Structures are given as structure tokens and as C-alpha cells.
Amino acid sequence: MSSLFRYSRWASQFKKSPPIFTSFSTATTDAQPNRPSPPPIRVGLTDSVGRAVFATRRIGAGELIHTAKPIVAHPSLPSLHKVCYFCLRKLPSQKPHSEAHKNVAFCSEHCKDQSKNFYEIEKKADWSRFNEYCRLQGLKYPLLVKRFACQVMSGVVSADILDILQPANLTSEMVSMMEKEFCLLRSTFQETDIKGEQMAFLTKEWYTGVLARMRINAFRVELPGGSYEDLLSSAAASIEAEIAVGNAVYMLPSFYNHDCDPNAHILWMENVDARLKTLRNIEAGEELRICYIDASMNYKTRQTVLYEGFGFLCNCPRCLSND
Numbered sequence: 001m002s003s004l005f006r007y008s009r010w011a012s013q014f015k016k017s018p019p020i021f022t023s024f025s026t027a028t029t030d031a032q033p034n035r036p037s038p039p040p041i042r043v044g045l046t047d048s049v050g051r052a053v054f055a056t057r058r059i060g061a062g063e064l065i066h067t068a069k070p071i072v073a074h075p076s077l078p079s080l081h082k083v084c085y086f087c088l089r090k091l092p093s094q095k096p097h098s099e100a101h102k103n104v105a106f107c108s109e110h111c112k113d114q115s116k117n118f119y120e121i122e123k124k125a126d127w128s129r130f131n132e133y134c135r136l137q138g139l140k141y142p143l144l145v146k147r148f149a150c151q152v153m154s155g156v157v158s159a160d161i162l163d164i165l166q167p168a169n170l171t172s173e174m175v176s177m178m179e180k181e182f183c184l185l186r187s188t189f190q191e192t193d194i195k196g197e198q199m200a201f202l203t204k205e206w207y208t209g210v211l212a213r214m215r216i217n218a219f220r221v222e223l224p225g226g227s228y229e230d231l232l233s234s235a236a237a238s239i240e241a242e243i244a245v246g247n248a249v250y251m252l253p254s255f256y257n258h259d260c261d262p263n264a265h266i267l268w269m270e271n272v273d274a275r276l277k278t279l280r281n282i283e284a285g286e287e288l289r290i291c292y293i294d295a296s297m298n299y300k301t302r303q304t305v306l307y308e309g310f311g312f313l314c315n316c317p318r319c320l321s322n323d
């Protein structure tokens with residue numbers, strides 16, 4: 001397997017300070033909370049790096065810039081039975097899996113209800129072969145594409161909603177490696193009673209286009225432990241600790257550019273809903289940047305990982321100083 005598939009965006013390692021809760025509601029799953037004011041950012045175009053996110057006012061260190069719900073998310077295969085199939089919230093370990101959902105479970109009636117926009121379609125098919133293939137090959141993005149395809153067939157999202165995101169450059173070798181997973185995905189849908197026109201969008205071109213975008217825009221969702229004490233101990237634990245529960249693609253967070261010494265970071269508290277926070281004081285007009293990779297890596301490793309995983313050589317101030 002190509003190392004190119006190993007890297008999705010990495011949550012920042014800035015976990016030393018305790019979480020700062022602001023007036024934003026933490027009950028992110030409710031449809032009608034008190035509407036927060038618009039986030040203090042704007043997305044603009046730059047000559048050098050394309051799209052970028054800028055602060056529209058001064059933002060204090062540790063402030064919540066905004067939250068974001070995913071366009072599509074999926075648990076990692078090792079977490080499949082340990083987290084909510086919709087929101088990736090950790091499930092109580094003793095809880096028996098729901099009879100109604102044979103293999104997967106939801107953390108709440110709300111998530112069960114929200115999942116209808118993909119699960120009604122997904123459960124028409126037998127995904128064991130597809131999942132097994134992904135497991136054996138160590139693939140995570142095809143699972144996101146599967147869920148996305150189900151959402152499109154349900155009519156809740158349009159098949160081209162991800163087109164706005166920047167795609168990775170795929171070599172012909174990478175595209176041919178996708179042949180098998182694509183054929184498995186399509187044949188699994190074709191074995192159901194889903195109508196042909198409902199899956200007309202599901203072409204090889206669509207698949208590779210979506211995967212090219214997921215490859216550089218998907219975030220690895222890392223949840224801290226269940227308690228504040230766990231959160232503190234995870235800060236001290238090895239950064240190798242596997243706390244990723246799944247992968248997700250967001251719209252706004254994808255517009256943040258990378259910096260090896262970032263002034264903002266993305267983190268998750270309880271489920272797949274992301275929080276973008278500042279790491280230091282930000283002036284109005286300043287660009288907000290996050291770190292796509294593990295910032296503790298050395299200069300050479302960072303350059304390699306960024307180039308292989310995201311297709312660019314970093315010219316941030318930290319890299320320019322050879323740090």
C-alpha cells in the first residue's frame with residue numbers, strides 16, 4: 001500500500017492547556033440552540049496559497065472561533081462497534097449493540113433519526129465484502145465515499161457538493177489502485193433494489209474525484225477520554241496513542257491553510273462536531289492557520305509528510321528557519 005494513503009489531517013498536539021468553554025452551546029446535536037453570532041472570520045482568496053481564512057476582528061487566545069458539523073463522517077473500522085455510527089461519540093463499553101442495527105449502534109434516538117439520510121440506503125446492501133476489503137488494504141476514505149454515496153442517493157446532498165474543495169493530484173497508478181474498491185462499491189449497490197437512475201452519478205470519474213478531495217481534506221477525528229482527568233492524562237501520554245475514532249470531511253475547516261507553528265487548531269470534545277480555536281491572540285485581518293500534521297515532528301519529516309500527504313512543500317516561517 002502506498003504511504004500516500006496514510007495521512008489525513010492530524011489534530012494538533014496542543015493539548016496541554018485545559019479546554020476553555022465559551023458561551024457557545026456544547027449541546028451541538030440540538031437543532032435549535034440559541035443561534036450563535038456569525039463566526040469572526042471570512043474566507044478570502046490570496047495570490048500565493050489560494051483560499052484562506054482571515055479573522056474579521058481581534059480574537060483572544062483560546063477562543064472558540066466556530067464549530068463545524070461534517071458533510072460526511074465515518075467511524076474507523078476498529079472503532080465501528082465502539083462509537084456512535086452517526087456522531088462517533090464513544091459508546092458505553094458494556095452496552096449491548098442494538099438488535100435493530102445488527103452491526104452498528106447509535107448513541108441516541110437523535111443520532112438514529114439523523115442517520116436515516118444514509119442508513120436507509122446503506123442497510124439495503126450487504127457491506128461485509130466491501131468493509132473486509134477496506135480492512136485488509138488499510139483503506140479509510142472508501143468508507144467515507146460509501147456513506148457520501150448513500151447520502152446522495154437519499155437526496156440529502158448533491159453529488160457535487162465536495163467539488164469546491166481542493167483535490168489531490170492523483171497519479172495514474174493511484175487511480176488504477178482505486179479500481180477494485182470502486183467496483184466493489186458499485187456492485188454492492190447494484191445487488192440492491194436501488195434504481196439505476198438513483199445511482200447514475202456513481203461513475204469511476206465521480207469516485208476518483210471525491211476520493212481525491214477526501215485525501216487532502218478529511219480530518220482524523222480524535223476524541224479525548226471520557227473525563228477531564230483522561231483529557232489531562234492524554235496530554236501527557238505518548239503522541240502515538242491511538243485515539244482516532246474515525247474520519248470526517250468539513251467545509252469551512254477545509255479552507256484553513258497549513259502552518260507548522262499554527263495560530264489555530266481543530267479539536268473534538270465529545271463527538272464528530274469540530275471546534276476551531278485560537279492558540280494565541282489574533283489581530284483583525286490576520287490569516288488563521290492550522291497544522292495538518294503532527295507539529296512535533298522535525299523539519300525534514302514534516303516536509304516529507306506534507307509533500308506526500310498533501311502535495312506541497314511548506315514555506316511557513318518555522319520551516320524557513322529550519323526548525
Ligand SMILES: [Zn+2]
Nearest residue numbers: 084087107111
Ligand atoms: Zn451519536
Ligand SMILES: [Zn+2]
Nearest residue numbers: 260314316319
Ligand atoms: Zn512549515
